[in-house]
Amino acid sequence: MADAKPGAGKGSAWVGRLAWPLLGMAITLGLWAVAARYISDVDVIRSAFAPQAGLKALLHLLGSGELWPHISTSLQRIAIALVLALSIGVPLGLCLGLSPLFARISGPTFQFLRMVSPLSWMPLAVMALGVGEAPVIFLLAFATVWPIMLNTAAGVAALDPAWMRLAHSLSATRWETIARVVLPGCISHILTGFRLAVGIGWIVLVPAEMLGVSSGLGYFVLDTRDRLAYDELMAGIVVIGCLGFVLDWLARTVSSHWLQRG
Structure with missing residues (x-):
């Protein structure tokens, strides 16, 4: 054979x-x-929501370039919010994991704030920051900081105590211990929190962009609804789902490559 x-x-x-x-x-x-x-008794509405109409509208929007600025704006907002969430969440998570006193004092407050929907802060965000980019980015950062912070704290708690004792026996400073022992030891937890943050941020992005801005995928969905352009609305939903899938895949890929390299 x-x-x-x-x-x-x-x-x-x-x-x-x-x-x-x-x-x-x-x-x-x-x-x-x-x-x-x-979905409706009206033939025009039913045909507008059908896959053929939505996919045809999607090809037209992408070909004409009408949708690309909204995509670019949304990706920029989520990127800025994730950078802010990392810069706030990782230090707070380290403090929670390394300082039992800080955890006892701030833990209940953080848990309370975490359970408040970010969209609940919309009116306050507008009053404090005005209409535009700032409240949208604030809401996204507020939504994404919690998984990063809590996963960082969990990573610190999961560290082998022998590593900390070894660093102490070698007279390592507090900063050297954090940089050489704590951060490398909990990087997998931080990456897991980052991936969760990407998904949460992308979900919050669309309603947040309905908050007095004139661009972005959330604005595009709201605008198509107001114009009764249901085929374009469905096209926008498809784009949001596809981009969310790609962002999650990228976060998962970066995480796996980083861990394999380590």
Whole structure:
């Protein structure tokens, strides 16, 4: 019997890996089509919500360039918010993990604030920061700081106490202990918190961008609703889902590569 070709197994594996996602997408499109048929008694509205109309509008919006500025603006906002969340959440998480006194004093307050929906702060954010970019970024940073902070604290708590004793026996300073022992030891927890923050921030982004701004995917969805352009609305929803999927994949990929390198 002739030996199988070396690439045959890899080829079949790739087919298997692609077949199931494609089947899932086909089922999703089918459910979308069925739901569009029953969403309204008006034929024009039903046809506007159908997959054919939404995908056609998506191709038109991307081809004409109308959607790209909104995509760029939303990605810039989420990037700025995540940088702020990292710069605040990691130090706070280290303080929670390293200082039992700080954890006892601030822990209940942080838990209380974490359970308040970021969207609840919309009116206060507008009054304090005005209308524009600042309140949107504030809401995104407020939503994304908690998973980073709590996962950082969990990473510190999971450190082997022997490492801390070794650093102390070597007369390492507080900063040297944090930089050489604590941060490398809890980096996996920080990356997990960052990935969770990306997902939470992307979910909060759309309603936050309905807050007095004139660009972004949230604004685009609100604008299409007001214009009764339901096909474009569905196109916007598809773009939001695709970008969210890509952002999560990027965060997961960066995390896995970093951990493998370490």
